[in-house]
Amino acid sequence: MSSRKSLYQLAKAAKLSQTELSLIGTDKKNKILMAMAQSLRKNKKEILDANAKDVRVAEKKGRSKAIIDRLVLNEKRIESMSSGLSEIALLDDPIGHIEDFNRRPNGLLIGKMKVPIGLVCIIYEARPNVTADCIGLCLKSGNGLILRGGSEAINSNIRIYSALNGAGIKNGLPKDSIKLIMDTDRKAVDILLGMSGIIDVVIPRGGESLIKEVVKKAKVPVIKHYKGVCHVYVDENADLNMAENIVFNSKVQRPGVCNALETLLVHRDVAARFLPSMVRRLRSVGVEIRGDSFTRKVIKNAKPAVEKDWYEEYLDLILSVKVVKSLEEAMAHIRRYGSMHSDAIVTENYDIGMRFIREVDSACVYINASTRFTDGYQFGKGAEIGISTDKIHARGPMGIRELTSYKYVIFGNGQIRN
Amino acid sequence: MSSRKSLYQLAKAAKLSQTELSLIGTDKKNKILMAMAQSLRKNKKEILDANAKDVRVAEKKGRSKAIIDRLVLNEKRIESMSSGLSEIALLDDPIGHIEDFNRRPNGLLIGKMKVPIGLVCIIYEARPNVTADCIGLCLKSGNGLILRGGSEAINSNIRIYSALNGAGIKNGLPKDSIKLIMDTDRKAVDILLGMSGIIDVVIPRGGESLIKEVVKKAKVPVIKHYKGVCHVYVDENADLNMAENIVFNSKVQRPGVCNALETLLVHRDVAARFLPSMVRRLRSVGVEIRGDSFTRKVIKNAKPAVEKDWYEEYLDLILSVKVVKSLEEAMAHIRRYGSMHSDAIVTENYDIGMRFIREVDSACVYINASTRFTDGYQFGKGAEIGISTDKIHARGPMGIRELTSYKYVIFGNGQIRN
Numbered sequence: 149m150s151s152r153k154s155l156y157q158l159a160k161a162a163k164l165s166q167t168e169l170s171l172i173g174t175d176k177k178n179k180i181l182m183a184m185a186q187s188l189r190k191n192k193k194e195i196l197d198a199n200a201k202d203v204r205v206a207e208k209k210g211r212s213k214a215i216i217d218r219l220v221l222n223e224k225r226i227e228s229m230s231s232g233l234s235e236i237a238l239l240d241d242p243i244g245h246i247e248d249f250n251r252r253p254n255g256l257l258i259g260k261m262k263v264p265i266g267l268v269c270i271i272y273e274a275r276p277n278v279t280a281d282c283i284g285l286c287l288k289s290g291n292g293l294i295l296r297g298g299s300e301a302i303n304s305n306i307r308i309y310s311a312l313n314g315a316g317i318k319n320g321l322p323k324d325s326i327k328l329i330m331d332t333d334r335k336a337v338d339i340l341l342g343m344s345g346i347i348d349v350v351i352p353r354g355g356e357s358l359i360k361e362v363v364k365k366a367k368v369p370v371i372k373h374y375k376g377v378c379h380v381y382v383d384e385n386a387d388l389n390m391a392e393n394i395v396f397n398s399k400v401q402r403p404g405v406c407n408a409l410e411t412l413l414v415h416r417d418v419a420a421r422f423l424p425s426m427v428r429r430l431r432s433v434g435v436e437i438r439g440d441s442f443t444r445k446v447i448k449n450a451k452p453a454v455e456k457d458w459y460e461e462y463l464d465l466i467l468s469v470k471v472v473k474s475l476e477e478a479m480a481h482i483r484r485y486g487s488m489h490s491d492a493i494v495t496e497n498y499d500i501g502m503r504f505i506r507e508v509d510s511a512c513v514y515i516n517a518s519t520r521f522t523d524g525y526q527f528g529k530g531a532e533i534g535i536s537t538d539k540i541h542a543r544g545p546m547g548i549r550e551l552t553s554y555k556y557v558i559f560g561n562g563q564i565r566n
Numbered sequence: 567m568s569s570r571k572s573l574y575q576l577a578k579a580a581k582l583s584q585t586e587l588s589l590i591g592t593d594k595k596n597k598i599l600m601a602m603a604q605s606l607r608k609n610k611k612e613i614l615d616a617n618a619k620d621v622r623v624a625e626k627k628g629r630s631k632a633i634i635d636r637l638v639l640n641e642k643r644i645e646s647m648s649s650g651l652s653e654i655a656l657l658d659d660p661i662g663h664i665e666d667f668n669r670r671p672n673g674l675l676i677g678k679m680k681v682p683i684g685l686v687c688i689i690y691e692a693r694p695n696v697t698a699d700c701i702g703l704c705l706k707s708g709n710g711l712i713l714r715g716g717s718e719a720i721n722s723n724i725r726i727y728s729a730l731n732g733a734g735i736k737n738g739l740p741k742d743s744i745k746l747i748m749d750t751d752r753k754a755v756d757i758l759l760g761m762s763g764i765i766d767v768v769i770p771r772g773g774e775s776l777i778k779e780v781v782k783k784a785k786v787p788v789i790k791h792y793k794g795v796c797h798v799y800v801d802e803n804a805d806l807n808m809a810e811n812i813v814f815n816s817k818v819q820r821p822g823v824c825n826a827l828e829t830l831l832v833h834r835d836v837a838a839r840f841l842p843s844m845v846r847r848l849r850s851v852g853v854e855i856r857g858d859s860f861t862r863k864v865i866k867n868a869k870p871a872v873e874k875d876w877y878e879e880y881l882d883l884i885l886s887v888k889v890v891k892s893l894e895e896a897m898a899h900i901r902r903y904g905s906m907h908s909d910a911i912v913t914e915n916y917d918i919g920m921r922f923i924r925e926v927d928s929a930c931v932y933i934n935a936s937t938r939f940t941d942g943y944q945f946g947k948g949a950e951i952g953i954s955t956d957k958i959h960a961r962g963p964m965g966i967r968e969l970t971s972y973k974y975v976i977f978g979n980g981q982i983r984n
Contacts, residue, residue, distance in 0.1 A: 167901065171925060244924070250946065256935055258945055263927060265957045344781060348957045363762060367781060369788070369958040390980040397982035483585070505975050506662070507589060509681060517674055517978025526983070527676055527974070528668060539683045539766045539971040540787040541959040553957040556945070557923050560935025562808040564815035565944070 155339050158327055159294060159346045163267045165324035166292030170264045172320070174241040177288055180319045184287075185233035187315035188280065191307065192226050198303035199276065206274075206300050214404070219274045219300055229280040229308075232531055236284040239530045242549050243290045246557065257559040262552045264290035266348035269340055270533070271296045271362060273354035276304035283312050283326055285533045289551040292325045294347065296340060298354075299332035306330060341366040351534050351546075356461075371542060373535045375461040376406030376489035378519045381478040381504070383495035384415040388422050390516060391494040395426060397518040398492070400433055404463045406535060407490050407512075407522040411458060411468045413478045419471045420446050427469075435465045442471035458485040475500055479507055486510065488537050490519040511537055511544040573757050576745055577712060577764045581685045583742035584710030588682045590738070592659040595706055598737045602705075603651035605733035606698065609725065610644050616721035617694065624692075624718050632822065637692045637718055647698040647726075650949055654702040657948045660967050661708045664975065675977040680970045682708035684766035687758055688951070689714045689780060691772035694722035701730050701744055703951045707969040710743045712765065714758060716772075717750035724748060759784040769952050769964075774879075789960060791953045793879040794824030794907035796937045799896040799922070801913035802833040806840050808934060809912040813844060815936040816910070818851055822881045824953060825908050825930075825940040829876060829886045831896045837889045838864050845887075853883045860889035876903040893918055897925055904928065906955050908937040929955055929962040 188195070199221040206216055242262045249259035268291045272278045279295060286293040297305040309328040317323050329336055341350060344367045351371050352362040359372050380398055382391040398409035414422055423446045427437055437443075438453040450469070457468040458481070472478045482491050492514035493504040501515045512522045522545060524532030529547035536542045542550035606613070617639040624634050660680045667677035686709045690696045697713060704711040715723040727746040735741050747754055759768060762785045769789050770780040777790050798816055800809040816827035832840055841864045845855055855861075856871040868887070875886040876899070890896045900909050910932035911922040919933045930940045940963060942950030947965035954960045960968035 167925075167927070170927070252944070252946055256939065261923075266927075363785060369956065371958070387980070393980065393982055401983055505679075505977075507585075509585070509588070509684075510973060512974040512976060514976045515978060517976055517981040518983050520983040521674065521976065521981070522974075526670070528670055538787065540789070543971055544974045553961055555928060556930040556940075556962045558930060558932045558935055558939065559923075560933060562805070562811065563935040563939065564811055565819055565936050565938040 152339050155329070155336060156343070156346075158324075158329075159267070159340070159343055161324035162292045162294055162327050163346050165322040166264070166267055166290075168322040169287070169292060169325040170243070170290040172290070176320055177241065177290075178237040180287060180316050180321050181233050181237040181284060183315040183319045184283070184312040185230045187311045188226060188230040188233065188308070191311040192223065195226060195304065195307045195311065196221060196223075198307040201303045202301055211300065215274050215300065219276065219304070221276060221304060225277065229277050232281060233284045236288050236531055236548070239288065239548055241288065242552050247554070254563050255561065256563050259557050260554040261557045263555050265551055265553045267292040267294065267346060268551065269294040269296065269347045269350045269368075271337060271340070271350060271352045271354075271358070273298040273358060274300040276301045276308055278353060279305050279308045279328070280312060281531055282533060283309075285531055285548055285551060286326070287316070287321070289548040291551055294327050294329065294340065296329045296337060302330070302332050337362075338365055341368060344368050353534055371534070371536050371538055371540070371546070373406065373489075373537045375487045376408070376535075377410050377459065377461050377485060377487040378407060378489055379411050379413055379482050379486060379491045380409050380519065381413040381472075381475075381482075381491070381493045382415060382418065382422060383475065383493055383497065383500055384417040385497035385500065386418065386494040387496055388418065391422065392426050392429065394492065394494055394516070394518050396429055398520055399430065399435060399467050400465070401518070401520050403465050406461070407519050408463070409467065409519055410460065410462055411470065411485070413481060414443075414469065414471050415478075416442060416471045416473050419443070423447055423469070430467060433465070435467050437467055437469060439469045440471060443469045461487070475503060479504065482508055482510070489535070490514065490522040492517060492519050511535070570757050573747070573754060574761070574764075576742075576747075577685070577758070577761055579742035580710045580712055580745050581764050583740040584682070584685055584708075586740040587705070587710060587743040588661070588708040590708070590740075594738055595659065595708075596655040598705060598734050598739050599651050599655040599702060601733040601737045602701070602730040603648045605729045606644060606648040606651065606726070609729040610641065613644060613722065613725045613729065614639060614641075616725040619721045620719055629718065633692050633718065637694065637722075639694060639722060643695065647695050650699060651702045654706050654949055654966070657706060657966055659706065660970050665972075672981050673979065674981050677975050678972040679975045681973050683969055683971045685710040685712065685764060686969065687712040687714065687765045687768045687786075689755060689758070689768060689770045689772075689776070691716040691776060692718040694719045694726055696771060697723050697726045697746070698730060699949055700951060701727075703949055703966055703969060705734070705739070705744070707966040709969055712745050712747065712758065714747040714755060720748070720750050755780075756783055759786065762786050771952055787959075789952070789954050789956055789958070789964070791824065791907075791955045793905045794826070794953075795828050795877065795879050795903060795905040796825060796907055797829050797831055797900050797904060797909045798827055798937065799831040799890075799893075799900075799909070799911045800833060800836065800840060801893065801911055801915065801918055802835040803915035803918060804836065804912040805914055806836065809840065810844050810847065812910065812912055812934070812936050814847055816938055817848065817853060817885050818883070819936070819938050821883050824879070825937050826881070827885065827937055828878065828880055829888065829903070831899060832861075832887065832889050833896075834860060834889045834891050837861070841865055841887070848885060851883070853885055855885055855887055857887045858889060861887045879905070893921060897922065900926055900928070907953070908932065908940040910935060910937050929953070
């Protein structure tokens with residue numbers, strides 16, 4: 149177990165090293181990223197061996213299939229981590245850009261220069277690919293990084309980290325700027341969360357209980373994503389064929405992720421026409437339907453949805469369905485039960501569509517498209533470090549631009565204030 | 567004392583009411599602001615009477631002159647609060663603007679729409695003008711607001727709030743969207759700081775101890791400003807006449823505020839030429855000089871500066887002075903002792919100036935201008951709700967634009983994900 153003192157030393161060294169990192173030019177950062185990508189491929193065997201050890205331990209401990217699926221690496225997944233790093237090299241470097249440059253009446257030139265946030269801390273669970281993604285994104289955006297992965301993936305994480313950090317340092321990465329905490333004791337997290345003035349932001353990635361724990365304990369800023377209780381509302385004016393495809397895609401294309409559909413809302417005037425064939429198609433691939441009383445009039449053998457269902461992020465082939473009598477009722481439902489992640493309307497009515505866009509206050513609000521598009525790559529931003537459901541700093545997919553802050557730069561020629 | 571339950575009820579009602587407020591158009595918001603400005607003038611007598619009561623209590627309690635100066639209102643100050651509200655009506659309404667609209671290869675149109683943050687909570691001390699400023703700024707940016715002022719100003723705050731809120735509601739302000747907590751018990755603050763999921767951001771305004779207390783206890787996001795330990799670095803290539811004016815203005819024009827100069831750094835090659843006349847001018851208006859050993863060789867009768875001085879926000883006619891041998895030493899000093907608020911260099915050397923701009927990571931970095939310009943009005947942003955020295959969400963002067971978040975709005979025509 150690391151002592152409080154050694155964790156503080158590590159974090160302070162990372163903070164200091166970050167100042168150096170923040171001044172490295174784009175070409176050099178890209179060179180480091182490419183070297184890291186290559187090193188990952190070169191160390192494939194060692195990483196797979198370490199991962200096999202983690203998987204064995206997890207299996208012995210009787211971890212769930214979902215956890216083991218997230219944990220397990222193979223050649224393809226390592227290849228994908230590696231190409232992820234090369235792709236980050238191709239993204240525009242946001243650092244140093246100046247926005248909103250304007251001249252004041254007294255001649256002062258004032259602009260906002262993009263700068264790294266500083267020292268970022270990621271607290272995550274079983275996914276070892278997070279290690280490589282976060283290193284790539286923080287490096288490119290000039291941020292120092294402290295990684296604290298879960299105990300399940302510790303051997304994989306150490307190997308991935310060593311491969312990337314080693315290749316990075318050989319190519320000019322400031323030596324303390326990226327750190328992996330090897331200590332998997334929970335107390336280490338508590339100490340990190342108390343490092344006000346050293347760590348500039350914590351981004352927890354994992355299940356709701358991890359996030360809640362982090363929020364409860366953190367004395368440093370946190371950007372978070374609780375859960376994705378996403379809705380599609382099929383309006384009375386929807387193209388029902390389009391609606392069926394969007395609902396099917398949102399629910400089924402990858403049900404285990406945060407932007408998948410959890411609750412379908414249908415206007416009562418189209419419920420009888422829309423639901424039977426929709427439900428048939430969903431059931432054909434194994435989706436369980438839980439409906440409100442109106443839904444169960446149309447879909448006779450649906451399970452009843454209880455109050456708890458409307459709050460639920462199933463992350464599974466289960467869909468709760470509610471019939472509503474108006475746009476207002478649909479929006480009120482989303483406001484009450486949703487998680488402000490991704491919500492969509494399907495409608496051909498311009499005014500209703502625009503009202504939904506304006507009035508639903510979720511990170512991503514869709515008209516006539518699948519909720520599954522909430523993703524850094526799909527939005528054209530490249531790799532993401534997470535999806536924020538907060539209102540502060542960043543919302544929705546967070547890429548390298550969202551890992552920046554800014555400072556005002558002011559060019560004068562002797563101005564003083566009257 | 568309000569119960570926990572009643573505070574939660576008030577906050578939840580404000581949250582609900584904010585949804586309504588967020589949808590009010592610009593014209594109506596401006597009309598409400600103008601009505602508030604007028605109501606403040608109309609209720610001048612009642613406000614001044616209430617304020618006199620607060621001042622009497624503070625005097626009886628032996629509060630410092632500085633606190634009483636912040637607390638006291640007069641006709642001019644009420645007029646200035648009132649015109650502040652009318653000026654906010656003239657500012658551009660940021661809400662609903664869409665930025666970075668772009669078309670994805672699959673035809674999806676994706677943009678970022680500016681939206682209010684949600685429910686803002688301001689915790690402040692003795693300044694009753696904060697009540698009016700914050701109401702104006704939050705209203706214009708569509709945010710719900712919970713105000714929790716200090717006990718010193720409670721009578722003034724209640725009167726100001728009643729005047730503004732009454733006029734607002736008469737003109738269509740959603741009735742629970744702006745609330746003043748009348749309970750001045752500290753426990754009320756603790757309860758507010760725990761309202762995760764209800765309050766979207768807390769902005770504390772006041773002394774360092776208040777801010778630290780808030781950061782320690784908050785379970786909700788905080789945007790803060792600790793203190794302003796601002797520096798001017800006079801480089802060896804400075805126009806010494808310009809440097810003298812900038813240093814004098816930064817230190818003396820209003821020494822009690824956060825953007826005033828606290829530590830002067832001077833390159834050793836110009837110290838002997840620059841310091842004597844600089845110090846003479848500063849001393850002529852009563853500034854006390856505390857110097858490092860080199861400074862005291864040039865300025866014989868200066869007090870010695872001790873380690874503690876370099877961290878100190880004097881907010882008074884005291885200046886610490888250090889002679890450095892290079893730009894690097896100056897920047898290292900700022901990094902170590904500064905508060906990342908506002909720091910300036912005076913130089914005629916292009917490369918040195920640009921290095922200072924790039925490498926000093928403060929909210930506002932100046933070349934050849936007074937640090938006193940760090941202010942919403944001076945930056946052309948209008949009234950400010952505070953100055954952030956955080957790296958998250960907003961840095962420097964926070965105006966109405968910084969009181970916004972955004973959501974992604976996505977317009978499709980049936981797109982689904984492959």
